[in-house]
Amino acid sequence: MDEKLTVNQIRMKSSRKTLAVRIVTYVLLAIWALIVLFPFYWMILTSIKDKAMYNAEYTPKFFTLEPTVENYATAFQAANLARYFLNTLIYTLITTALMLIVIILAAFAFARLNFRGKNILFAAFLSLMMIPSELVVITNFQTITNWGMRNSFMGLILPTVTSVFYIYLLKENFESVPDRLYLAAKLDGASDFKYLCKVLIPMCAPTLFTITILKIIECWNSYVWPRLITDNEAYYLVSNGIQEIRENGMGRDNIPGMMAAVVVVSLPLIILFLVFRKRIMAGVARGGTKG
């Protein structure tokens, strides 16, 4: 009896302990969730605060009883927000589309075609992955300037099209498709190109989708190259636009207006993320880098 009691006591003790651990875990996780969410809350809150009321707050208030959408109207009128948006959209779509064509063709050559020097070339490609963009940006800046492509979409797009890493990722994926499908297609008299379009691309659609999303995120957030290559506001992307708003526009005296612009700029990617949450997270876990 005695022994059984102690066993029960131990059990109770340990279950109490796990309960405590669980509660602490949830509290800590919730705190970090709060730290992550708070800036988003604050940006939306500030964007719907009345400008005069915001400026009168010596101590910031955590809520507002008189929300207004006026700041959003101001953001679109005072700043060229719509233009930045359109530019980013054009830039993102063209860059991503061009990249897909380039990497699909290259990955196919590496995965399915046989040619002299293939292994050496592929090794050379892989070693290029180690090259940081900071090293090549200096000459690219000079090249684009010499070609007279500053302040143009061509200048923005061309140097950012290729990605060695995505060629590598896609080549691995293409190779995982069984050889016999290729041979069967050949027997049917299908050309390589037809096989690529009708068999490989559909079968590797998930990977292509992941790459597309990652590239869209990268394009939408790109700041450094657009800043170097554009000084005409007509070609600003959202990142540069928001920086311009901050330093020479509403950032000086209209914080709620600036926050409205920040919300508008942040929203597309957040929506994209919430819609494709699982695939984006799986894709980043496999092929993403940041930090």
Added chain:
Amino acid sequence: MKKNNLKAWLYLLPALVFIGFFMIYPLIDVVVYSLEEGFNSVSQTSFGFGFYNFSYVLHDSYFLQAVKNTFILVIITVPVSTVLALLISVGLSSIKKFREWFQTIYFLPYVTNTLAVGMVFMILFKKTEYSEGLMNMLLRWVGLSAVDFMEGPYWAKMFVMCFYTIWIVLPFKILVLTSSLASVNDEYYKAAKLDGASGSKIFFRITLPAISPMIFYLVITGFIGAFKAYSDAVALFGTNLNAAGMNTMVGYVYDMLYGEGGGYPSYAAAAALILFAIVLTITVINLSVSRRRPSL
């Protein structure tokens, strides 16, 4: 299979053209630039061929400040963010309810525009004569005095910079570590529990060794990423980072290339090569340290 040389090169052509123009050629050219002493974009001339650019950069106080800032940023954010990510991932793996909610929330900073959200952080930390800002309000609550985080003392600005960097890099690390934790073989845990191993023992003897390759991967990419910090700093302190005293090494490269005081691709090239050498050295050290571990 027969060789179809011509066709293969045709498929590769677009990639080769882009890579040739915008990666290979610049790679050679950046070395040439770095040796053309004092070359500037206006006059298009240099006054010699040698290592003057490197010596100029290494004696430039702005560059030294940028190196200092970058190193402090790296030394603080890489360990802190890795440990934090590990703790959060372990916590996440131990719960079932709300797990997906937490995961989704934690990932949000990854898909936000660095420049845009940086401005929210600026607002949170900023202190003006009209308002002390939210952070200072919190400091007052716990009985501390207000600090001008954005334009005040160096450590305060560095704190904001590190905080924002960690906030930005955590999503990727948490994601990688959670999926790595999920792939640890369940049998090990069952066996350890049968043996009556304690929670901490299980963590240090089973979990940690099993995911250590991923941790090393995160440390290496974390080092590389932190050394290349730039747009986070711009988001917080504006484009004139030298004036704020918060420039980074990458920021120095771009400032030398373009904008006020820019137009010197030679100095930019030298600075970029120094940065590359540092990153490469640290990566090699990291790799050799991780190789020596028996668990890998």
